[in-house]
Amino acid sequence: MRYVTSAERIGIAKGLQEGIEIGKQEGRQEGWKEGWKEGWKEGWKEGWKEGLTLGAAKILSRFLEHRFGALPETILSRVLAADEEQLYHWLSNALEAATLAAVFNDDKPH
Numbered sequence: 001m002r003y004v005t006s007a008e009r010i011g012i013a014k015g016l017q018e019g020i021e022i023g024k025q026e027g028r029q030e031g032w033k034e035g036w037k038e039g040w041k042e043g044w045k046e047g048w049k050e051g052l053t054l055g056a057a058k059i060l061s062r063f064l065e066h067r068f069g070a071l072p073e074t075i076l077s078r079v080l081a082a083d084e085e086q087l088y089h090w091l092s093n094a095l096e097a098a099t100l101a102a103v104f105n106d107d108k109p110h
Contacts, residue, residue, distance in 0.1 A: 049084070056087040060094065068100040075100065 017072055057079050064079075065071055071079075079087070097103045 029045050053084045056084055060087055062101065063094055
């Protein structure tokens, strides 16, 4: 049976510690890469959705202005604050509404 000297024990302990530190560093780097990739993906999706919603709000506003004239600030604020589902609901209403008020009469989407 071979005995391990003090110098060998110290070397083994140092090697283990260095291995642990390298493993931690690689783990942090990999975690950062994955986190960044996932964050970018989610940010892109959210930005795309916000862009579509803003586009729908602009289309609805222009349609309403064309149909009913200048829009009150309160209506513009509501349109810009609405989600995509609400905007499409109002757009459907606007196709047949006789007045601007009728477009927003039933605020809840079906």
